[in-house]
Amino acid sequence: MIEKVYLPEGIYIGVDYELFWRLNPNKLNAFIEAYRKKLEEKQQHINLQAWLNGMYNAHAISACLSDKHSYPQKPIDLSGEEDTADTDSKLFEAYAIRFNREMKNNMPM
16 A cells, blocks of 8 residues: 555655655655645645736726727736735725726726
């Protein structure tokens, strides 16, 4: 079971082959937890990239549908904000409100 289950999983999460044989299952848990945190951080990064792509797409669509809205001339600067999910959601909410208001004001009736 060790060579068919635990060893392949240990190698998959980045544990060196030689180190694996010196660890007991309790010490292996630290590697598993570190790998889970790494995956979570990667998922958050991908989510933020997708959100930012959505912002740029919304600007592009708005610029195509309205003469009063233009695509940003330079990248959107997010460096002044904290990198937390709460801040991201508040920023996105403020952006969505502003975008919807602009679209509503620019749509012909």
